[in-house]
Amino acid sequence: MKFNFQNKEVYYEVYGQGKPVIILNGIMMSTKSWVPFIEDFSCHNQLILVDFLDQGQSCKIADLFPYDHDIQVRVLKALCDELKLKKVNLVGISYGVEVALEFACRYQEYVDKLVLFNTCAYTTPWLDDIGKAWNMAAETGKGEHYYYTAIPIIYSPTFYEGRLDWMRNREKILFPLFSDKNFTDAMIRLTKSSSNYDVRPLLKDLKAPTLIIGAEQDYLTPLANQEQLLKSIKNGFYVKIPDVGHASMYEKPILFSTLALGFINTVTEEYKV
């Protein structure tokens, strides 16, 4: 389904009934990435998937460039309004968490719980420079070049080697897509939109119970990033997944569902032990 945000179409999908859960994509992902998760997330919950602007089946926004997360935060707010949701659970990974955190800090009253996979509180100069390499590779127009620059580092070496056939199959799917200027230009814009991301000053006011998940082989948003988040947040909980990289939802999908749904669907807010 689609709705209009400032004359741009935003694509979303809704499944099931129950406490609403919106899953927010990482940069190179789209609503399609979550197909294997729909059954679990819509079993006891209302699941909402959405493509950010410049992602998947939502509108490309070259005309609005340069933009930053602010526009995606407003897309998310418009989506809540469109669906008349007054209280949502947000589950995000990477880029999706950045938007989720900015949304949660700005619209506290809309947020029930937060589940944050593979993320950080701000774009460090280190991460920003890695993003420069990605964009330079994208600009060459060679899918293979963009692929090898961005993809291996997203996965843990363990998964990459253990599932080498799957990875080699991904090359075949992604080489053409990564050569498509329409796609790569959008990726470049999305990557640049994170450049000034810094939610640190806002975190101390965040009240929503928040589950932070770090992956021990995440080499883009390493554990130190999640530890910083945990220290900055009042009501935070923290779990680590060993032997997993930045793309934790691909590497350990069952743990992704376990953690997100387990945390969202517990009813007791604070146990008196």
Add this chain to the structure above:
Amino acid sequence: MKFNFQNKEVYYEVYGQGKPVIILNGIMMSTKSWVPFIEDFSCHNQLILVDFLDQGQSCKIADLFPYDHDIQVRVLKALCDELKLKKVNLVGISYGVEVALEFACRYQEYVDKLVLFNTCAYTTPWLDDIGKAWNMAAETGKGEHYYYTAIPIIYSPTFYEGRLDWMRNREKILFPLFSDKNFTDAMIRLTKSSSNYDVRPLLKDLKAPTLIIGAEQDYLTPLANQEQLLKSIKNGFYVKIPDVGHASMYEKPILFSTLALGFINTVTEEYKV
């Protein structure tokens, strides 16, 4: 409620409806330890709590001493039969996991999923010798002595210091109990019943999806123990909780529920990503 196992009363409680979940106690615990968890575990599930023989409101079994886990495994089987349960999820912590693993290896067809907190595949000489110190302290009859020998090492230093009032309150509750020969004799027997525990040869045949949870400050069953379990099990998943000790259910109850219920209530067995 109670049922008879070889003329010994076994105490148990049942709450709610849905996929059945049996929670299995650590040595010094009882059904009462789980009061704060009842709401969450009975919300979408049938929760069964049980006191092992020599625990809580179940029968003391000095007359059967020496015994090992085998008797508790049979208690668990008898409980399933009593409740006419053909397929259960087992959630255990420490001693409870040891029994759960032996049960699961012996009665595979009865087990749906396993959730294992703070545990190991066998009693190492190191852990066995620590148990000797506990029992020697218990035998002095001085609650204070038993308390300081066994309790601090069960908690993470982080929790112990951060919740010092709660710990000091625990001293008041536990000093008298730990001076009660009836109680300490049962604890001594339970501790000794783990001495010959070794489920390693059986693990390779275990088929149940199994979530293994390690706590980074667990100084009785340290992370290396859970890593060994993970390597030995076909269908295992692994998560670590930072800054938490052996008594993870006391230190991070919300994570305990999140992980156990999240894992048990996901329906998809294997995601095709």
Add this chain to the structure above:
Amino acid sequence: MKFNFQNKEVYYEVYGQGKPVIILNGIMMSTKSWVPFIEDFSCHNQLILVDFLDQGQSCKIADLFPYDHDIQVRVLKALCDELKLKKVNLVGISYGVEVALEFACRYQEYVDKLVLFNTCAYTTPWLDDIGKAWNMAAETGKGEHYYYTAIPIIYSPTFYEGRLDWMRNREKILFPLFSDKNFTDAMIRLTKSSSNYDVRPLLKDLKAPTLIIGAEQDYLTPLANQEQLLKSIKNGFYVKIPDVGHASMYEKPILFSTLALGFINTVTEEYKV
């Protein structure tokens, strides 16, 4: 050799020539514990070993009880004066580091470099309560009881199980010693002398280059303690030894020498890379 400190004999040994290195014992250790290290430490350096009061061949000080680290700090100062040492390197483990840090903060000008194994900046309530269990066990007069309470937790499970013959041999050596009231009373006093240890307020002024070594299976002064030290010290360096416990010098003697001598004998204070 011996010298007098307030009419109490202090035992020490001196080997070799070069930059002076004083090694400071953990509680249950003595100059004898370092015999295997003498060759390496005296090869390019002057090595000084010393028994604190109430340790090894130094005087017992029941008459001065209760005392705290202050007296050992003054013993160390007296030793420097006795040997006319104006600048020393201090290598300590556990209790020895506590004294080393207090000495270094009080007599900055006497300290060249510090090497700190398995230690903390203050005695937490958690560690203090563990100490209570040790002392209660010591007071029973049963060597076996004291042994099982204190010893297993000092070693990593890896070492304990891997070197089980060595550990069983240690039982034979230590059971009689740990039953000797003269010895255990001294141990009780030493343990109590750490109870009020807290060097945190002084650390920010410490100038000596300091190498902090944490052992990943140290369950008495866990890694978080060393991380706190590192953050509090201006000129600190940090290394971790995996699979090793609190008694790192017994478990990995070659790494002990490598780290201590490597750090002390580098001449460049700060590299301009």
Add this chain to the structure above:
Amino acid sequence: MKFNFQNKEVYYEVYGQGKPVIILNGIMMSTKSWVPFIEDFSCHNQLILVDFLDQGQSCKIADLFPYDHDIQVRVLKALCDELKLKKVNLVGISYGVEVALEFACRYQEYVDKLVLFNTCAYTTPWLDDIGKAWNMAAETGKGEHYYYTAIPIIYSPTFYEGRLDWMRNREKILFPLFSDKNFTDAMIRLTKSSSNYDVRPLLKDLKAPTLIIGAEQDYLTPLANQEQLLKSIKNGFYVKIPDVGHASMYEKPILFSTLALGFINTVTEEYKV
């Protein structure tokens, strides 16, 4: 100084006297990278620095391409012969370790001790694919592109952000060099020469005492690589440096010297504790 290897000039430097230590460079390094280390390494030891073929002031070998490590192993052997060294200590980082390990397995009798920083036992498909991205970036001829692809990931985020001025200064130095086809072609050849690296089958026979150093933020040869090495080697020792990346010698030079010289200069081979 230079010597001839198959009509190619190999550049090397020699400093000091004592047990000989050869330091072996990572791919983008050269003898010049070690200037700050010369004082410490030549203080008690004979230090030998060397540029591999295609590195620094040694000969470029486009005419021999494709080649693999074998040629560098023979260069190293020729260097030993040139200097009439019958027993050397090898200290390597990254690429340098790969050559050191192959040399040590082939010429056991020439090797005293090994010190291995930031390395692996074989080139995984994951690492190989990252190398492809580096080479594609190098081939664009744009120094900036090659820099951002290869450099950030070599350093820990902690160092990169904490020493941002130093990093920005490195950009200025390296952008022109990384645009120089002569240099980048050599780098491409060196990177490709690692592609078939696999020393695993040979490790079990290695007898030299070996110190393996892992850096916790090494995202090219992560800790799992060093753990695999440790398990494969008979006489291995293992230490971790927290908060440090793949370029550990730049990030913590004092620890580099401490570990290398400390390990090499201990005389006792095995302590009898």
